[in-house]
Structure formats: C-alpha cells, structure tokens
C-alpha cells in the first residue's frame with residue numbers, strides 16, 4: 001500500500017532495518033552518506049536502490065531538512081553506483097517515488113536505478 005509521507009520518520013521501516021543490519025540485503029555500495037543494495041523484486045535487469053543514511057522519508061523531506069553535505073554525498077553516491085555498474089552507456093533511469101500518487105511503499109527516501117535493457121515509456125498509461 002502506498003504510504004502518506006507525512007513526518008515523523010518511522011524507525012521501523014524496512015530500509016531503516018536494512019541500514020541497521022537487522023535484515024539482510026545485497027550490498028552494492030556504502031559510504032558515509034549512502035547505502036546501495038539490490039531491489040528484492042527487480043523490475044529490470046539492473047534494479048538497484050540507493051538510500052541516504054539519515055532519517056528522511058522522501059526526496060521532499062530530504063531536500064527540506066538535510067544538510068548540504070548529506071545532499072551532496074547522497075547525490076554523488078547515486079551517480080557513482082550508476083557509473084560503477086557500467087550504466088552510463090547505453091543509459092539508465094533513476095526514479096524516486098514520493099507519497100501516495102508516486103506509489104511510494106517504503107517511507108525512507110530511496111532512488112531506484114534501472115538499467116541493463118531499454119526501459120520503455122517514462123510513465124505507464
């Protein structure tokens with residue numbers, strides 16, 4: 001079920017548990033600001049999730065409350081994961097679902113990175 005992204009942050013969300021190491025994930029990358037892991041239910045040949053280490057519900061929440069350092073670190077991590085996966089050529093897609101209309105299911109900011117195949121139209125109609 002899509003969630004209402006209204007604060008406060010829920011420390012029991014599944015990605016918070018992954019960050020704390022309470023449930024397993026297939027790690028792709030980690031630094032001071034970000035953690036990247038493979039999506040459990042991939043929608044493309046490559047489907048990787050990148051999340052900030054801080055307690056942010058969505059891109060909206062992150063852009064409003066995170067420090068410039070956190071934002072810079074996270075944005076750089078997303079780009080690094082895409083480069084390290086060899087996606088720059090022939091291209092890839094990044095997506096962040098936010099709130100009910102965006103179809104967000106997990107209330108911790110995550111950027112999806114899709115690639116490894118042509119990705120079709122931008123939005124389902």
Ligand code: 5GP
Nearest residue numbers: 014025037038039040041097103104105106
């Ligand atoms: P959203 O719909 O919130 O943008 O995306 C949530 C994503 O998290 C989905 O693509 C879903 O497959 C993924 N996901 C949900 N639970 C888990 C989990 O426990 N582990 C991993 N690796 N991915 C998960």
